[in-house]
Amino acid sequence: MRMIEELRREIRNIEQFNIFTGIDWKWLEKHLERQEKLDGPLSGKRIVIKDNINVKGLPVTCGSNMLKSYKALYNATVIEKILAAGGIIIGKANMDEFAMGSSNEYSAFGPVKNPVNPAYVPGGSSGGSAAAVASGIADYALGSDTGGSIRQPAAYTGTVGLKPSYGRVSRYGLTAFASSLDQIGPITRTVAQAAELLEIIAGHDARDATSAVQPVPAYSKFLTDKPKKIRIGIPIELLKEAIDADVRSAFEKTIDTCRQAGFEILNVNLPNSRYAIAAYYILATAEASSNLARFDGVRYGYRSQSEAKDISSFFAQNREEAFGQEVKRRIMLGTYVLSSGYYDAYYGKAQKVRRLIYKDFNTALSKSDLIVMPTTPTPAFRLGEKCDDPLAMYLNDVFTVAINIAGVPALSVPMGKTEAGLPMGFQIVGRPFQEGTILQLGHFIEEKNE
């Protein structure tokens, strides 16, 4: 009971950031009662869940009017693991509708504001999750990352965000945006917390055919070990992109710190990464157009009040009225690129680019152990600044999308603040299923920055 009262007060204090899509206090009371009896690694720890992950009994709105009244009928695999570990799920985090966005402004629940500076966006699409951690209301949060949706908001809010290797964490129960790119991952205050949470949620799941049969190492152990001789690769072509001066200097400073600490710094090539955004917006939208087809208002979800004249207008009305602009834009893009006659020119070509990008990372990561770059080319932008310019918004993902396309893991760790006091993120990319090495370097940088 005391915890509930504390929570009520704390949540009132952070209301202005619009972090939650909702908190079900009744549910929470029962949940607390059950969880308090458990003794696990997450006992007493508060966790916020991005609202595209199913928590039985709670709505899973995906930030959309389509699912505003929809309650989850089952627990995602990651939720079962968190519950078993004793974690306390305080609520569902606001997000860009169906995880489509980089600013958390495309939510049916209104934009989330950056706790660092409420005039700024917290990034997206896991903006609510990042803001929950940044505001201190939660110890940990779960986000999902399809093209940077964990790492970019982590960078914008000064938190730690990890996108695991594709297949590392079960997607069962994560409402799909782009199935071949989506991964659930932690957003936390420290690298050590990210390691802890990953260790709990990772592992093979028979209910997700794309989850990998790979052992889960004790990630926390990597942090206490002294970093071995890690070779750090700098992707020279990619860094020719337009990068904010503050971001560039913070990045170079961090590299210097690594060099001084004795890490080997070398140049690597990711020549095809310049096609990553183009390929991403074909692959991701194609899959999304299909993944979101199930939201038709037949079995659940939004249903229009107006009389439909036939079955196709029934579908059209429900979807027209319930989906937001960005979701519609991506569904249309995806439908177009899969259309007969256009498939080879778009989807087919994007698949080829995907293979090339994968090869690039493979080659680069055989020369070096890790690749580093800024998480985003700029710090957080002001609310409303890029709303009307989807392309500018998409270009914000320049350093993050290639990583999802390649399926490799990446961490965003804070690398100080701009003169205006906005946080920036340092991104560390590793080999598939080598999250340990990433966390190790992340932990080192975190300590140096303190």
Next chain:
Amino acid sequence: MKWDVVIGLEVHVQLNTKTKAFCACSTQYGAEPNTQVCPVCLGYPGALPVLNEELVRSAVAAGIATHSKIRTKSQFSRKNYFYPDLPKGYQISQYDDPICYDGYVEIENEGKKKKIGLIRIHMEEDSGKSLHSESGTLIDLNRSGVPLLEIVSQPEIHSPQEAYAYLTTIKQRLRYTGISNCNMEEGSLRCDANISLKPAGSPAFGTRTELKNLNSFRNVERALTFEINRQKELLESGGTITQATLLWDEQKQETRQMRGKEESHDYRYFPEPDLPPVLITEDFIQNLRMQLPEMPDLRKERFIDKYDMLEDDAAVLTNEKEIADYFENLVKLFPNNVKLARHWVQGEILRILKEQNLSAGQIPIKASHLAELLQFVDRQDITPQTGKAVLDEMCATGKSAAIIIDEKALMKIADSGELSTIIDKIIQNSPKESARYRSGKIQLLAYFIGQVMKATKGQADQGITRKLLIEKLGPVTEG
């Protein structure tokens, strides 16, 4: 003008796996609507498909049964379209690289054998069912996610009769593998037909129409016949065929347009990202090949050779695997007289199945019980007529032949003493007939035999009866 008919058939076969293609829900037919469903087959947010290995096994079995090539790596694709009974808004199917390709089956039509090529066999999931009523449309999603195979023939079928023969052959072979009941009435086998006409000998195909809603083999034949005539009349009167999907109206016995080319779907196929490629090994294929039963054509040939029977008889016995199995089982238990065994299976067992409206898998008499009965018949302990009556009794009561024969004292009367008494009495009671016999009307012997059979309820041994009658009636004086 002479026309060549070109037909290609798409057959959908519902597999009899216990669970659905991508979730653990039951596939049992006839359950309460929407009781065999889960987040996966309902398309709830976040649910993911997991491949049922039985589906792969069935697909490979179908491939082996149709001489198809089998891919050790194939993949699923999504076929996207909106329909109320399609919960995900897409059907998980195969598009590029289906699991089986390039096969054939041999059909027989009007005594001529012919190979029909198969383009592909692919795995997919079924949609739910829409139940239309006056008050609206109801949806049952029990069928959603039930595994199917789609078998696509080459356009090498040239008449409705060949189409019929093709379907019969596909059904027979698949039933032999045991992967499906192939019951068109229950919907476990469905068929669409593509049909076009071209001037005889012309290399270019004509414009085709697609026929749907063909719910029996006979309807396939009828609909094709109707459509050939429709196209022929149209072409010969100077018209052109427009590409369209047609529905067969069983009541009116005609086809009508469902949708034209411009309304045809763009399914936007792309590889299913939720399922990794399907990988199978050569060993898996070889093992399955060994496990599969002998196919009907080979079995028929073997029956002709091994059991020394005519092709027609062998065809009847091997038409359904359960009957052929039953026969071979019977012969194993009762090797004395294969001809008698064949006769009884072909005559009596098939008669009983027909009379009782049973399927081949539901033969109500164990082969061992029939073998026992045939021992009696073969030893001439009972007459064939009595044997048939005993068989019916066995069906009705489940008792063994020995018990029934014993209980009802049905053993043949071959005892001359006993028969002698009966015959004496009959001759005594028929003085007129006896006299006429003796005066040369020897046809009357049949009358006396009949009387004896009547008195013994058919249990008298015919040979002995005849011999005794001739003796007792005395010599015949030529008139």
